[in-house]
Structures are given as C-alpha cells and as structure tokens.
Amino acid sequence: MDIVVAEDIAKAYGTGSARMEALRGVSLSLKAGETVAVIGPSGCGKTTLLDVIGLVLRATGGSLEVGGVPTGSLTDRAAARLRNATFGYVRQDFALMEDERTSTNVELPLLYRRPRKRRSERRRSVQDSLAEYGVGEVVDRRVNTLSGGEKQRVAMARAMVNRAQVILADEPTGCLDSANAEAVFQALLDAAAKGSAVLMATHNTEMAARCDRVIELRDGLQV
Amino acid sequence: MLGEAVAGLRAALREWPLTFMFAGLTLVATSMCALLLAFALPAVRAQAATDRLTAADAVYFSVSYTEVESVAPASAPALKDAWLRAVESGGGYSAVYTNPPVSTSHDGEVLLAIGQFAEAFGIDKSVWPEGTALVGADFAREYGDSPIFVDGESVPISGVFARGYSFRDPWNVWGSADGLAVVRLRADRIVDMGPAAFEEAVTRTVLLRPSQAAVDDYVAHAADAGLLLIPKSLDDQPTTLLGVSQPVAQTLVMSAAFLTLALMACGTWSAHTARRSRRELAIRRLHGASVAQIAARHAAYCGFSVAMPFGLAAVAASLILPFDRATGIVVASTITLVLWAGLTVASVRAGTHGEIGPALRTKGREWT
Numbered sequence: 192m193d194i195v196v197a198e199d200i201a202k203a204y205g206t207g208s209a210r211m212e213a214l215r216g217v218s219l220s221l222k223a224g225e226t227v228a229v230i231g232p233s234g235c236g237k238t239t240l241l242d243v244i245g246l247v248l249r250a251t252g253g254s255l256e257v258g259g260v261p262t263g264s265l266t267d268r269a270a271a272r273l274r275n276a277t278f279g280y281v282r283q284d285f286a287l288m289e290d291e292r293t294s295t296n297v298e299l300p301l302l303y304r305r306p307r308k309r310r311s312e313r314r315r316s317v318q319d320s321l322a323e324y325g326v327g328e329v330v331d332r333r334v335n336t337l338s339g340g341e342k343q344r345v346a347m348a349r350a351m352v353n354r355a356q357v358i359l360a361d362e363p364t365g366c367l368d369s370a371n372a373e374a375v376f377q378a379l380l381d382a383a384a385k386g387s388a389v390l391m392a393t394h395n396t397e398m399a400a401r402c403d404r405v406i407e408l409r410d411g412l413q414v
Numbered sequence: 415m416l417g418e419a420v421a422g423l424r425a426a427l428r429e430w431p432l433t434f435m436f437a438g439l440t441l442v443a444t445s446m447c448a449l450l451l452a453f454a455l456p457a458v459r460a461q462a463a464t465d466r467l468t469a470a471d472a473v474y475f476s477v478s479y480t481e482v483e484s485v486a487p488a489s490a491p492a493l494k495d496a497w498l499r500a501v502e503s504g505g506g507y508s509a510v511y512t513n514p515p516v517s518t519s520h521d522g523e524v525l526l527a528i529g530q531f532a533e534a535f536g537i538d539k540s541v542w543p544e545g546t547a548l549v550g551a552d553f554a555r556e557y558g559d560s561p562i563f564v565d566g567e568s569v570p571i572s573g574v575f576a577r578g579y580s581f582r583d584p585w586n587v588w589g590s591a592d593g594l595a596v597v598r599l600r601a602d603r604i605v606d607m608g609p610a611a612f613e614e615a616v617t618r619t620v621l622l623r624p625s626q627a628a629v630d631d632y633v634a635h636a637a638d639a640g641l642l643l644i645p646k647s648l649d650d651q652p653t654t655l656l657g658v659s660q661p662v663a664q665t666l667v668m669s670a671a672f673l674t675l676a677l678m679a680c681g682t683w684s685a686h687t688a689r690r691s692r693r694e695l696a697i698r699r700l701h702g703a704s705v706a707q708i709a710a711r712h713a714a715y716c717g718f719s720v721a722m723p724f725g726l727a728a729v730a731a732s733l734i735l736p737f738d739r740a741t742g743i744v745v746a747s748t749i750t751l752v753l754w755a756g757l758t759v760a761s762v763r764a765g766t767h768g769e770i771g772p773a774l775r776t777k778g779r780e781w782t
C-alpha cells in the first residue's frame with residue numbers, strides 16, 4: 192500500500208503581486224522500502240515539494256493522503272501526530288536547535304511520540320542512532336559547536352531515531368566529503384531496505400540514478 | 415503537557431534577571447495603584463454627598479484662634495442659641511469627632527451627628543432613630559457586640575453602612591464610614607456635654623442654603639465668644655472631576671500609567687520571546703509538538719513572570735481596598751486570569767502563526 196499519495200499538488204507562496212507558484216501540479220506516490228529522488232535546478236521547488244508531503248506546508252491545490260488519511264482538513268493536533276508518527280526529516284538547513292545539546296535535538300521525535308518511552312530508553316535510542324552515523328561522541332555537545340558535516344549526520348540520526356515510515360531528506364549529502372556522503376546515502380538505502388520509504392531531494396545525479404525512481408522538477412512542473 | 419509547562423518555567427528561570435525585573439515592576443505598580451485607590455476611592459464614593467452639599471450651597475468654617483485670652487465658647491449663652499438655631503431650625507448640621515463624651519470598651523471611632531446630618535447625606539431617618547448608631551463595615555465586624563456609651567447612655571446599633579460608604583467631610587478627617595460608629599443625637603444634648611465637645615460642634619457646623627445674614631450672624635456670635643470663624647464654601651476646595659483632591663488624582667493617573675507601561679513591557683517581552691523562538695517552536699512542531707503543547711509552555715512562562723506577581727498584588731490589593739473582600743478577590747483573580755490568558759494567546763500567536771515551513775527558515779535564538 193502507498194504510504195503517501197499526492198495528486199496534482201500545487202503550492203503558491205504569498206498573495207497578489209507577490210504570489211509565487213512554487214509547485215504547479217506534481218503527483219507522486221511512495222511505497223514502503225522505495226527510494227525516490229527529486230532533482231532539478233535550484234529554485235525549482237524540491238524543498239517545497241518535500242515540505243508539502245511532510246505536512247510542513249499546506250498545499251494550495253491538489254490532494255494528499257498520508258498513511259491512508261486525507262490531509263485536507265486535519266486539525267493542528269492530528270497533523271502534529273501524523274508528522275511524528277510518519278516522517279523523519281533531514282532538512283537542507285538541518286533545523287537543529289543551535290543552543291541546545293545534540294541529545295536534546297535528537298530526542299525530539301521521541302519526546303513528542305505517543306505513547307512516550309521512558310527517559311532512559313529515549314536516551315539509549317538517541318545514543319544508538321548517533322553512533323550509527325559516527326557522531327556518538329558529540330551527544331552532549333551544543334549544536335552550535337559542531338561542524339557542518341557533524342550537524343548533517345546529527346540531523347540524519349534524528350530523522351532515523353523514530354524508525355520513521357517516510358524519510359524526507361533534503362540535500363542530505365550537501366555538506367559532506369565524498370566518503371561521508373556515500374556513507375549517508377548508504378544509510379538511507381539501508382533504511383529503505385528495512386522498510387522506510389525515502390524521498391530525497393538532491394543535486395547529485397549519480398546518487399539519483401541509484402534510486403528506484405527519479406522525479407524531475409522544473410519551475411514547479413514535473414518533467 | 416506537564417513537561418512543556420516545566421520547560422516554560424525553566425525558560426522563565428533561565429532568564430531570571432528579566433523575569434524578576436518584570437515581576438518586580440508589576441508588583442510595585444499594582445501595589446502603588448491599589449494603595450492610592452484605597453485613599454482615593456472613599457473620596458470618589460463621597461462624590462454624591464459632595465454634589466448634594468454643593469447643591470445646598472453648604473458653608474463651613476475654619477477657625478482662627480487669634481485671641482490669646484478667649485472666652486470659653488460654652489459659657490456664651492448667645493452662641494448656644496445661635497448654634498441651636500443654625501443646626502435645628504436653620505437646616506444645618508454638625509458633628510463631633512475629636513472630643514466626643516463617649517466611652518467604649520475598645521478604641522473604635524465614634525462620630526456624633528447632629529442636626530440635618532441624615533438629610534445632608536441622604537440617609538433614611540426611619541432606619542436611624544435619634545440616639546442610635548449606624549456603624550461602618552469594619553466597625554461592625556470588629557466591635558459589633560460591644561456597647562457604646564455616649565454621655566453615660568448606652569447607644570443601640572440600628573444598622574450597618576455598606577462597605578466603602580463615605581461622607582464628604584470638608585475637614586477630611588472622617589471621610590470613610592468603614593471604621594466609624596455614627597451616633598445620631600439631638601442638638602441640645604451636645605450643649606450639655608462639656609466645652610470641648612461644644613466648641614468642636616460649633617466649628618464643625620455646616621450651614622445649608624444659608625442667607626448671607628445668617629452666616630454673618632453666626633460668625634458674629636462666635637466672635638463674641640472668642641472664636642474667629644472664617645466661612646468657606648466647598649467650591650474653594652480644589653477637586654477634580656471625580657472629587658478626588660488634585661495631588662491624589664495626579665499620582666493615581668501616574669501610577670495607572672506606570673502599571674499600564676509595566677504590563678505593556680511584560681506583554682511586549684513575552685511576545686518578543688515568542689517571536690525570537692519562532693524557529694525553535696517550528697522545529698518542535700515539525701517533530702510532533704501541537705500548538706496546545708506549545709501553549710502550555712507559554713502559559714507557564716507568562717504565568718510565572720507576569721500573571722503570578724500581578725495576581726498576588728491584585729489579591730493583596732483587594733484586601734485593603736474598600737470593597738467587599740470576597741468580591742474583591744473574585745474581581746482580582748478574574749483580571750489576573752484574563753491578563754494571563756491574553757498574554758499566553760498573544761505570545762502563542764506570535765510564536766506559531768502561519769505555516770511551519772516559513773517559520774523554519776527564520777532566524778532566532780532558542781527557547782530553553
């Protein structure tokens with residue numbers, strides 16, 4: 192069964208003369224275990240597409256089902272639950288709380304998960320996940336002391352800590368040297384092998400080619 | 415939810431210099447307003463009485479003791495007659511507050527009311543027969559059961575004034591009725607109660623709608639007895655619209671402005687904190703925090719740094735203000751709750767309005 196079904200998604204930012212159509216009719220579906228790459232030039236709408244799918248932005252047209260639930264009229268609370276239960280996010284700018292410790296950041300998906308695990312279990316999950324990406328030693332460091340590459344791997348660890356059904360990865364290898372980039376990409380493939388769906392925006396055509404499917408965007412249109 | 419509230423408290427504590435500054439400001443401003451109101455409210459309440467006295471062209475007197483060897487006024491029979499005419503047939507009234515021939519087993523204050531006192535203050539005489547007392551709310555609570563003796567005679571209590579009931583006293587010594595027992599007496603009894611009481615009654619006489627001749631006559635008789643009375647009208651006293659004396663009104667307006675500023679500063683700060691933490695709140699919402707959970711965080715933050723000190727001060731204030739206590743506490747708590755809810759809603763809106771996506775792209779420091 193498809194975890195995500197998006198049909199004819201449109202997204203416009205702003206109103207009036209400032210109106211900017213970032214997506215103009217994009218359709219896609221995601222199955223468990225599938226890897227899908229979103230490619231296209233800068234500004235074509237990759238991040239916007241991932242955000243609409245991840246219930247971070249509301250589409251201005253089309254329909255979106257997540258886990259069989261139509262998302263058109265979700266309450267704030269229901270949307271929050273669905274985000275937590277379905278998605279792991281690796282964002283282009285990492286979306287880490289800079290003044291907080293790494294552990295606090297990686298714990299977030301577990302903190303808002305219902306039912307919530309005990310503190311000691313959460314702590315163990317956080318450490319395991321960080322160790323998996325080779326950043327186990329930064330668990331108690333403040334994020335603003337980490338390097339760009341470390342932040343990227345911390346963001347990966349957070350996206351995976353909840354065993355998300357869908358991983359939305361926006362340029363997950365952008366800040367990494369080729370060896371680390373390959374390791375992170377391999378981790379996404381591993382997650383897919385374990386049953387997660389992976390939707391990845393990337394400029395790396397070689398990695399995109401290794402995904403099951405490629406969606407190419409140009410000016411908000413699927414090509 | 416509880417975890418979020420604790421995080422909000424931690425945030426308030428982490429910013430303790432600011433939190434305590436705002437808490438202090440709110441506390442000081444609220445207390446100042448309350449104290450001033452406690453002074454001013456009786457005067458405000460007395461406005462109706464003032465209007466009545468002003469409409470009656472009330473004339474009162476100030477005394478000038480210039481004569482070194484004054485004749486004891488009590489020993490001047492002509493003055494007695496003139497005074498009795500003034501307060502009985504003449505439509506005036508008088509009061510004895512400082513030197514009443516009163517004995518009680520406590521030190522509650524007793525005012526003797528003479529002449530057209532009830533008429534002047536619009537009190538129904540049928541509930542206040544001569545020789546009985548109306549008492550203020552505090553007096554009733556503290557000394558209600560102890561007898562009052564005036565000139566050796568026991569005075570029954572015939573009623574209780576509503577809390578905050580106030581007279582208009584040109585000399586500003588017995589404005590609020592709360593702590594008073596007011597005994598209604600026939601004028602001729604005062605004459606026999608000794609020189610001190612009589613002299614006070616003569617000087618605290620207020621003439622209602624007097625002719626110029628009547629005023630002159632009264633002043634002349636007092637002067638013969640060695641008492642130089644200077645007639646004054648209530649219009650001579652500086653009053654504002656509310657009937658509060660000007661300095662009190664000015665201070666009141668200033669501290670109300672101060673309180674408003676303090677609350678605005680608190681509100682602005684809460685909203686600023688929320689806006690500053692918009693990105694962090696977006697990150698939390700991204701990972702499953704609902705707006706309700708975020709509201710719990712803000713509620714704890716605003717509650718601790720603003721609503722709690724304000725509420726404490728407001729409840730304390732309601733205890734000193736001349737209102738019914740229970741009502742005061744209810745009103746104070748309601749205002750506090752409204753303030754708290756308003757601040758929380760405002761800062762939640764500032765922190766979470768719009769979609770998560772754009773908020774994630776904003777710059778901002780973290781909350782906790």
Ligand SMILES: Nc1ncnc2c1ncn2[C@@H]1O[C@H](COP(=O)(O)OP(=O)(O)OP(=O)(O)O)[C@@H](O)[C@H]1O
Nearest residue numbers: 204205211213232233234235236237238239240772
């Ligand atoms: N909040 C916003 N308001 C207005 N326009 C926006 C907003 N966010 C994005 N856009 C515009 O929408 C278009 C698509 O942006 P998006 O971030 O999705 O591009 P992208 O494909 O991810 O680009 P990149 O590869 O550089 O990350 C861009 O032209 C961008 O300027």
Ligand SMILES: [Mg+2]
Nearest residue numbers: 237238283361
């Ligand atoms: Mg992008």
